[in-house]
Amino acid sequence: RRGASLSDLAEKIGVDAASLVQVLFHLGEMVTATQSVSDDTLEVLGAELEYNIEVVSPEDEDRELLESFDLEFGEDLGDEDDLAARPPVVTVMGHVDHGKTRLLDTLRKSNVAGGEAGGITQAIGAYQVQTTIDGVDRGITFIDTPGHEAFTAMRARGAKSTDIAVLVVAADDGVMPQTIEALNHAKAAGIPVVVAVNKIDKEAADPVRVRGELSEFGLIPEEYGGDTQFVDVSALTGEGLDRLLEAVVLTADAALDLRANPDMPAQGVAIEAHLDKGRGPVATVLIHRGTLRIGESIVAGSAYGRVRALINDKGENLTEAPPSMPVQVLGLTAVPGAGDNVLVVDDDRMARQIADKRGSRMRAAAQAVGSRRKTLDQLFEQ
Ligand code: GTP
Ligand code: MG
Numbered sequence: 001r002r003g004a005s006l007s008d009l010a011e012k013i014g015v016d017a018a019s020l021v022q023v024l025f026h027l028g029e030m031v032t033a034t035q036s037v038s039d040d041t042l043e044v045l046g047a048e049l050e051y052n053i054e055v056v057s058p059e060d061e062d063r064e065l066l067e068s069f070d071l072e073f074g075e076d077l078g079d080e081d082d083l084a085a086r087p088p089v090v091t092v093m094g095h096v097d098h099g100k101t102r103l104l105d106t107l108r109k110s111n112v113a114g115g116e117a118g119g120i121t122q123a124i125g126a127y128q129v130q131t132t133i134d135g136v137d138r139g140i141t142f143i144d145t146p147g148h149e150a151f152t153a154m155r156a157r158g159a160k161s162t163d164i165a166v167l168v169v170a171a172d173d174g175v176m177p178q179t180i181e182a183l184n185h186a187k188a189a190g191i192p193v194v195v196a197v198n199k200i201d202k203e204a205a206d207p208v209r210v211r212g213e214l215s216e217f218g219l220i221p222e223e224y225g226g227d228t229q230f231v232d233v234s235a236l237t238g239e240g241l242d243r244l245l246e247a248v249v250l251t252a253d254a255a256l257d258l259r260a261n262p263d264m265p266a267q268g269v270a271i272e273a274h275l276d277k278g279r280g281p282v283a284t285v286l287i288h289r290g291t292l293r294i295g296e297s298i299v300a301g302s303a304y305g306r307v308r309a310l311i312n313d314k315g316e317n318l319t320e321a322p323p324s325m326p327v328q329v330l331g332l333t334a335v336p337g338a339g340d341n342v343l344v345v346d347d348d349r350m351a352r353q354i355a356d357k358r359g360s361r362m363r364a365a366a367q368a369v370g371s372r373r374k375t376l377d378q379l380f381e382q
């Protein structure tokens with residue numbers, strides 16, 4: 001297991017931990033028995049002792065845990081015959097202050113009947129909007145991400161659970177470091193990018209410059225013979241937003257096969273979670289496949305529970321949530337972590353067993369880090 005200590009290893013292979021410490025000492029590494037050691041060190045040790053050591057990542061470990069309950073996460077979207085179209089999931093990314101949240105706010109307001117926004121409940125950072133393309137009603141799910149550097153991890157996660165990235169670039173500011181960082185996340189995730197050139201209402205806006213700058217990073221606008229759609233918009237006035245939605249849908253239709261089976265046990269990912277004073281743990285879950293229903297037993301990271309209520313982005317209570325829908329889930333016993341996977345399981349017992357196993361693993365990992373810190377501190381004290 002990644003982050004294992006020498007005593008862990010000693011126990012596994014049935015030797016004395018002190019002798020492992022000694023072997024490493026002779027190889028020139030000073031390590032205590034309880035300290036967690038690097039993958040490399042474990043491998044060196046394995047070679048020396050002629051043991052074949054395979055380091056298991058937390059992801060592999062979790063996969064094995066789920067397999068022991070006859071479950072898998074994320075692999076199976078259903079039989080070809082049972083697949084139904086689902087809305088694209090779009091993550092809005094870009095440099096700080098370039099207008100990501102404003103863009104989503106405007107999209108959402110113009111989507112609410114009568115343009116009335118006061119009735120909308122608190123922002124959950126994920127919304128579904130409706131648009132009509134070629135006379136057909138189409139839904140699009142949007143996820144907001146913060147632009148601050150500290151949220152790199154969240155952006156990386158966001159890119160993973162999404163189909164398309166909308167890269168927002170303020171036309172008066174141009175391409176900035178986090179624009180490129182966001183673009184790299186999208187590239188790493190292998191998802192198509194639609195560029196929203198924002199703030200075109202501003203005097204200093206120079207949308208042509210943005211096209212030139214992004215071309216240098218491999219995003220060539222369609223109008224220049226490339227394959228990336230650039231759409232000029234103003235999140236302030238709403239100009240161009242229809243075209244942006246159209247570009248997203250066209251990109252989805254051209255490049256992706258967005259289907260999932262709505263009739264299997266639901267799976268998804270928690271994109272945000274918090275403790276609400278009155279309602280207890282609240283998790284915003286993006287459904288990947290299946291349909292989540294009230295009363296079902298779920299496990300979300302190391303939290304578990306039974307779905308007590310499902311609330312959509314307009315604050316409405318639902319009885320079920322289909323694929324691609326972001327929904328607030330009530331009924332968990334604890335607050336899961338952002339990015340944790342969410343699965344419907346057979347019953348409360350199974351949910352609890354999986355959650356407990358994950359919980360004790362997380363505590364063990366935290367302890368390993370803690371003990372390593374302590375050893376480092378001791379080193380510095382000397
Ligand atoms: P972070 O979440 O902090 O990364 O920022 P953000 O990208 O979500 O930016 P946000 O939507 O908060 O907008 C930043 C500022 O730019 C706000 O004052 C917005 O009102 C303003 N703004 C956003 N879009 C436009 C636009 O199209 N035109 C003008 N003039 N101002 C805009
Ligand atoms: Mg924002």
